[in-house]
Each structure stands twice: as structure tokens, then as C-alpha cells.
Amino acid sequence: MTKIAAIVNNVQQAQNIQNYIDTYLLPIKDFSINYTNSFTLDEINKLKSLNKEIFVIVNKNIHNTELENLIKLLKQIEKLSIQGIIFYDIAIVNLKHKLNLKTPLVWAQEHLTTNYGTINYWYDKGATYTYLSSELTKREIDEITNHTKAKLFLTIFGYIPMFTSRRHLVQNYLDTFKLQSNSHIHQIQKEGKSYIISDTKFGTTVYSNYILNATNESFPNIDYLVFNSNLIDEQQFLTVLKDYQNKHENSFPKETGFLYQETIYKVK
């Protein structure tokens, strides 16, 4: 049965939406990127009292100097007895085996989770879940569901991260031209479209110019349909979840991303 998962910003929001979801996906302090907020281990521990599934998001690229802290974090997560770790860096797979960690892994190299062969590769290496890329077509998603035993996550609502850099691209620009800004969130515009760009201590993320809203689509073989609240008003987000539960169309424009739009790569 498909479960409803939500990426949330804070404990209060998690409590507010608890009746509309089955699973929380929680960015974790100092090891998550592409989210404007994150959770401490204490907060995650408290959320366990809501009796929902919990996956933590450890999706930053791990630099060599961060390994020591990563090992500490993984051991602490293990004690939480949660449902899984959503990971990007392959160090986590190695450490799972070396430290004999039982917490399941979700392979989530966000733009690289694009075929069933590789999903099955990671399944064999211990990542029994995969978080599917947002650049897949619906046909490709259906093919994947028919060819893998891995449990699958798919975002159907929210902004999509398009670009992640270690560099502080906005701050570098402000510093170069001696400009002032009081925000970490900015917008870049091109050809009438506006994209959110966010500088954090770990670098820069750029998001899609639209909120993906594929809530009308049917994905019967996907295990977790994900609603991502990052950068979205909390009240509006709650309403979207209520509408979904009640099988009502939400008020956001329908936006299916790449589900029906195959990308090309050879232009000649």
C-alpha cells in the first residue's frame, strides 16, 4: 500500500500534519542540504512519540574531514531505531557494513537514481529503498516498478532542487561587487522565469521555478509518495495534504515536471 510521506520544516509543523501522513522525512542538522530547515537528534527522538515512520535525510556530499562526525551521527541515529537513512554519499554504505548498522538505507543520489539496473545494484549492497529522480518520465517509473524489489520513494509535490554547489555563489557575487543583502534566500531571473537560490554554510542550492504538483497522477506501485514542504507556506502545505486525503484537487497549478516530457541529450 502506498504511504504518504512529508518533508517538514519543524516539530510544530510535523505535529500539525500528523493526521494526513504516514511518514516523516527529516533533514538532519549539519548533514542535510537542499532544505532551509533541519532537525536535531533530540527533536527527532521527540517526534517518535507521534508513532509515525521516520526517515532521516543525510544527503550532503561528505568531505573527508567530516567523516568523524558522520560516524558519530550514524551511531546516534542507530540508537533512535527509525525506519531508515536517506543518503547521497557512498561513504554511508561503507560505514553501514563496517559499523554493522541495522538502520535501513535509502539510495537517494537525487539525479542519478534513473534506472532499475542501478537500483537493483544498490539493493544488493544493502540499500533496500531508492528515492527516484525527479527527471524520470512516468513510463520510466512504471518500468522501474516492474523490475525491482526495492521500495521506492517519489516526490509528487514541492520545489525540486536543480543544482547544488560547495561554493557560496550568491555571497561570492555580493562580496565581489560590494553589495548588501539581509537574506540567505534570493531569486535569479532569466527569460521571465524566477528561480529560488539559497546560500547556506554548505554551499548553494537552486530550485525549480515551479512547485511540482503531480498529486492528480496515479502511482499504484510506488511505496512512498512524498510531499516536500521546503520553501512552501505551512498553512498552504497543510491544506494540500488535507485535499489529497480527501481526494480533492488542491489550489496549486497542476505541474507534472518531466513525467510526460522526455529530455533529450543529443541535439545534432
Next chain:
Amino acid sequence: MKKPELLAPAGDLERLKIALLYGADAVYIGGAFNLRANANNFKLEDIKEGTQYAHKLNKKIYVTVNIALHNKEYEKIENYLQQLSEIGVDAIIVSDPAIINLAQPLNLQVHLSTQNSTLNKEAVEFWKKQGVTRIVLARECSQTDIIDIKKNINIELEVFIHGAMCASYSGRCVLSNFLTNRDSNRGGCSQICRWDFDLYNQKKHLKGEKPFTFCTKDLSMAKHIPDLIDMQIDSLKIEGRMRSIYYIATVVKVYRQIIDDYCHNPTNYEYNLKYEDILRKVANRDSITQFFDGNFGKEVQYYNGRQEITNQDFLGLILEYDKKTKLAKIQQRNYFKKGDIVEIFGPHTSFKFQINEIYDEDKNPIEIVRHPKQIVYLKLPQKVSPCDMMKIY
């Protein structure tokens, strides 16, 4: 002292041969399923010819098979790998690990692409256990990171030393998909990171003297080559499969000289600023050492957008030389004329001279050479060889 491999890019057979002649120990090329889908990629018969050419020189060929596979590519790739195995290429460079399982029964060596952004020793150890024989490290690694990885994991490491940089962590950019519908992780990257954008804080336009862009300066590690050799890095990689023969010849020759000079006499080695000058002249953007020094502040950014320096220094390619007449047959690449002072350079040659005699294809004297790829003859004061080049002095 162990000499590292100098690894050069090549977009076609001509560039492959030039790279090897000018001092590369190995060349990496793209066939099908690589991240330069719109380059003149190698067909299987070209890969075969290139591999045979390299092996005769006791050098190596690596084939990039580094796209993020979608289902339809996954279903086709095994047959392609089989053919690469039959040709006898020395390794394939992959980012999608599904290929590892397909390549190993075919006895294909697997190098892990920088597209996988490998930054730490735990990830390196994982890949070693999977049978990967070399890791192309992420360009975000610092010197300290690389030293620690090398010290702890016994596996070949490959490090970028020269060329363009992704503004993102490699593999974590799909700007191209969203803005142009071209899949960056399957070779369609349309280099959105070099576009200009208007930057806003809500309604306030944050406008500097130049527009906002993601674009960074290029990488140049010329002065750190001795450090990399001392760190026992196995392969030093030059970026740029879409670059010209002139660029490849120049850059490969410079790094060949730096490696050889240092390895020949490390105690008395002194960094020669002349090399930096040559590299700067052939580049079309400024360059910097980037993350190696832990440097990713404002000085790494490049705010000239798509405005790049057009280099017209390359005047001609030597095709033949007649010892009796001292005439060299040259294919023109940029305008030159009688009276110009020029330089001839090749793998083992470098001299300057003034052009005094030019003849057309029928050996009639002419004054100016202005037509692209025009064939002319020049009288030269010294012997030259095919594939030597003529440039502005």
C-alpha cells in the same frame, strides 16, 4: 621517484594522436554513452584504431561510459561493453555502478568517474571493494583530503590538473534539464552555469558591474605538480575533450615538461613562470587552483559570462617536410603573412623564425595566407616533423 601518468582528453582520432605525440601517457575518449553527447564522438572503429595506435607507443586508452543510465540505455549497454572489451581498451570510466557488474565478467578495468563526486576515504574504500581499480576524485577535494585518502586506501587515484570546472558538485546539476530540456547527466549539458542571470532579494535587484553567473574560473595546477607527484598521485588529468589540437598539444607539452623536469631533479627543481604564461595564452578564461588550496571564495568566480577570449595564436599545422628543399607543407589555421615572426613547436622542437618565403599548393609565391585550412608551403630554417605546429611568437 614514481612518475604519474599524464592523462589527456581527445575528441577525435587526430586529437588522440596529437595528445600522445606531445607527451600524454594515456588518453581518454568518448564513444557512446558519454557525457559529451554533442561532441564528435568515437565510433567503435575509431576506438579500435586509436587503441592500436596507443598500444604501439606503449600508451593507454580509456573510454568514458559515464552517463547516468536510464532504463533504455541500461538495456543496451552490455553489448557496447562487450565490443570495448574485444577492442582491448585499457579501462572504462563510469559513474553508474550498474556498469561495474556488467564490465567485470568482460575483464574491463573500471575507473570511477568524477561524476560520482568521491570526496572521502570511506567512499573510496567502498569502491575498491567493488573491484574499481581507480578513482577520479571530486574536484572539491583539498590537498589534505587527497593526502589522507592516499595514505589510507591502496588504490589508484586520478586528479584533475587543468581545464574547466563544474560550478556544482559533479552529478548534482540538472539546470540544463529544467532550462533547456537537455539532460546534463546523459551528455546534453547546455552549460547554463555560464549564463547570466538577474539576482534579486525579493523586489530589490542586486546588480553589480557584471551580471550574476554561476561560472567559475578554470583549474590550473601547474605550480602544484611537484606536490601531486610527492603525494604519489597515479594519474594527472587534463579536462577538455572538445578542445582543439592546438590547445591539447600546448597544454600536454607544458605538463609533460613540468613532470619530467621535477622527476629528473626534484632537489633543484624551480617552478618556471614561463609555463604559466604559455598556459594562460592558450586558455579562454582565467584559471586558479580552486579547492586544492581550500579556496572557493569570491576569487574563484568568473563574471565575464559567455564572453571568452578567442585565441588566434595557432597559425598552422605541419603536414610534411622536404629535407632537400627545406619546404614544409602547412595547413593554415589563422591568418599569417610574409614578414611575420612565428614559432614552430612540436613534441621535440621549438624555434622561432621570420617568414620569408610562402608558396601556394602549385608552388607559386604568395604574400598572405588568409583562407581557412589553406595548404601552403613555407621555407623553414630547421627540420620539422608532421604534427608540429606554427604559432604567433
